[in-house]
Amino acid sequence: LGKCSSCETPDEWLAGNTEIQVADRDQGQTENNIAQEVSNRWSTWPNGVVKYTIHSSLTLEDTSEILKAFDEYHKKTCIRFEPWQEGDTDFVSIEVDENVCGFANVCKIGGPQVVMFGKDCRNMKTMIHQLGHALCLGHEHQRPDRDSYLNFSSCSNNPKKIRSFRRPMGLYDYNSQMHAQCNSCKGGFPSREGVNICGPDATPGLSVLDSDNINYIYNCQGCHRHRWIPAVALLNEDFVNMHNFGYETQEGNPINTCRALYGSTILSGMYNHSQNTCYIADGDAAFEIEEKFVEVLTFPGGLLGEDCSEYKLVNRRTAPLNSLIRAGNIANDVMYDWTSYPSYSSLSVGNGERVKSIGKWWVLNERHVANTANFAVEKMGTRSSEFEVLSCSFNEMCMIKKIFDSENYVHENY
Ligand SMILES: [Zn+2]
Structure with a gap:
């Protein structure tokens, strides 16, 4: 390349x-100009x-x-x-x-x-x-806020900042296929720790956030209708569109799914409603990521959509990978082409009780899966091999009922 x-x-x-x-x-084409x-x-x-x-x-x-x-x-x-x-x-x-x-x-x-x-x-x-x-996508490295993520101080001229059509205030995406190669005055020098590759060097195809931007711009429906909303831009309707899949804290508060830009990675965790932060695990450690680096997962139209597309938690051992909801990628050459997936588990803690947590699960090359997922629990990171993942597929009973209903409607007209 x-x-x-x-x-x-x-x-x-x-x-x-x-x-x-x-x-x-x-x-x-002055003559014959259409x-x-x-x-x-x-x-x-x-x-x-x-x-x-x-x-x-x-x-x-x-x-x-x-x-x-x-x-x-x-x-x-x-x-x-x-x-x-x-x-x-x-x-x-x-x-x-x-x-x-x-x-x-x-x-x-x-x-x-x-x-x-x-x-x-x-x-x-x-x-x-x-x-x-x-x-309609522009360049990621020309985003108006790119100076928070790229350094051009050693460059005599650098790419202009240009507003493009995208999800407003979405996370910065070093992995975007719309990002120029970095460590040059063309694509800039990454200022975040751990980021050492960008754009085509970091991602084989569309990054997770590229797909999210397109699905937003084109208002895609079906299993492309979930939306990650920046924590700094949450509206009342976004809170309605969050779902906790029955996940609650021990105090009975709902636990929702978020993702955060953490070092060179975008990974999933638990949204903290009161702080507007995302609680994530990194190995044995756990961190609250501040709101400007956080997005929250929403499902406009509900978990079962009018078109019968259905989001639900499923067994990670039997679910086809291409049906699963993804959180993000890593912009680090040691971890090339890893994708994080939200994972859901009930974990036992010191006193013998179980607590629910949402963490991250890594998949390499859209094929090789990690044996465990990583969860933040009680201010620490922990790993578990027992967890569920979030899938979307079309609900067959719903579709059969729809066909049945539409046939009845036709009969009534005759
Ligand atoms: Zn271009």
């Missing part, structure tokens, strides 16, 4: 301004469906990398890439430009728009990044 740290998407495009992008595209309806910034793709063409100059290997990139979006979000058909006016043309690593129009600009990759960057990661732009 050596030279792929440079994304040549211009700053003016990254601000999501469609007018400038349409003008850039149509430049030089008048385009220019809309405002941050235009998204209706229902998350993106029509595409693949230029005939691309090789089979290029196409294979593109399909792998599509697959990441199809697995982790409600976005659907579909081949262009006669009559589709808005579409992405995927092309190669050997003078660049990659660039792309940002958001839906109306009419044809480009996603480019080239040089030695004709790979899946670059394609995921550029498709992210087409879907």
